[in-house]
Amino acid sequence: MRSLPLKLAPGSDLLISLQKIAQEQNSSGFVLGVVGNLSRAAFQCPGQSGPTVLEGNLEIITLNGTVSPNSVHLHLSLSDSACQVWGGHLEPGTLVLKGADLLVGLLDQSLPQEPSDPSQAPRVEIAVLPGCPWSTRALRMLGSLSIPHTVKSIDNDASFKAFNQRSELNTFPQVFIDGELIGGYDELSKMHASGQLETLR
Incomplete structure (x- = not known):
């Protein structure tokens, strides 16, 4: 496994950015760590019919799960300005506020890859x-x-x-x-x- 550091700019969509990296690298892997904040968070809570959306100065606490070229399955937890903790399944529309630094672990290929078809x-x-x-x-x-x-x-x-x-x-x-x-x-x-x-x- 190799580690890939990522720095996401303000306004970046957290989920889409991670899927884009997996597609560019043509590799699957895991989020190993994250530090940053969000201006908007969209996440699916258990038993709810639709995503919960929060806006404001939101601090990322954890981001765990897997990424691949075709899918991203991540769970997000965050704190709002009152230090109330929220969390659930990460959805598109989760936007970086000032910045986010991530470390992604990508799985090495055991065999050389053939030219893309x-x-x-x-x-x-x-x-x-x-x-x-x-x-x-x-x-x-x-x-x-x-x-x-x-x-x-x-x-x-x-x-x-x-x-x-x-x-x-x-x-x-x-x-x-x-x-x-x-x-x-x-x-x-x-x-x-x-x-x-x-x-x-």
């Missing part, structure tokens, strides 16, 4: 806007159905312009299958309702 890449690609509730719902749907997917975070003007030119859309999420735009959350939801989405596992 485009046919083995996830068929689903999704561009999301950090903090966007529809992007969060789309990511949750893909994750709950175990649909392999690549996440692109729209966190600067250049990435926004690139996807705007590609799709001619100004809204997010934007979902592509085999490189072709299918639309946003509504279209993804319709595919789920018809059973088409499950065929992409």
Whole structure:
């Protein structure tokens, strides 16, 4: 196992950033440690129908779990300004306030990797806007159905312009299958309702 230090800038989406690193490294691993704070935290509490969302100056206490190119399963605990502790399953839309330093342990490959085969890449690609509730719902749907997917975070003007030119859309999420735009959350939801989405596992 090798250790990879990460420094996340203000406004970074914690979950999306970790999944992006796993995809770039093409490796699975664990979060070994974290220090930082959040401006917004989204997490799923046991027995609740939807995520709990807190905003303010939130201090990260722990972040435990696994990361891989196709999924992130992490549990977050944090403290609010009154020192009340919260926690649950980390959801998209959890945003860094001033900064976050993480140490991720990535599993070494026992055999040399073959050159990447485009046919083995996830068929689903999704561009999301950090903090966007529809992007969060789309990511949750893909994750709950175990649909392999690549996440692109729209966190600067250049990435926004690139996807705007590609799709001619100004809204997010934007979902592509085999490189072709299918639309946003509504279209993804319709595919789920018809059973088409499950065929992409």
